[in-house]
Amino acid sequence: GDSVTQMEGPVTLSEEAFLTINCTYTATGYPSLFWYVQYPGEGLQLLLKATKADDKGSNKGFEATYRKETTSFHLEKGSVQVSDSAVYFCALGHGGGSEKLVFGKGMKLTVNP
């Protein structure tokens, strides 16, 4: 069946540091890939997505590229801020995002000033 493997944290970075969160997947067919973020006390929010190979999703300075050859969708940000402290989930689905999703375990990021 489908599965998602992502870096496990927690991770602590200083403000303005570079961030990479690795995510790889196993799936049948050609899934869509997502990154969700959960801020303290809130529900998961869609951060970005890519629906086909070589697509790049981007939002709020975060980027991730759908790499079919390496079955990966790594999340990157060049300069993190304290406000980026949250839990990040990689996920896959077989649609645009309103279908059932398979999630990774999530990674907690703390950014210190």
Place this chain on the structure above:
Amino acid sequence: GAVVSQHPSWVICKSGTSVKIECRSLDFQATTMFWYRQFPKQSLMLMATSNEGSKATYEQGVEKDKFLINHASLTLSTLTVTSAHPEDSSFYICSAAGQGQETQYFGPGTRLLVL
């Protein structure tokens, strides 16, 4: 963006009792709602998918008689954990998607502790 709420945010109950968790879409009509559960340091696992006015579709291994899901209106779905036991203690999260929406919106979750 669209808002989904859950109530209660946390609940403690005695073993053998039933607990109901509500999931509401506050500013859109949710044709589909999903229920997930999350154990500590584990990923969100889909329990079931419910469409308004239809019976829920449960994932393999999820007991439908234990986790009763009702989606009677376009803004409300409920999950009832019947005869709860300590192993049912978990974090339950719902999400909702409206017709034509390309994403689903998540509630903040409900933490259940069964003593």
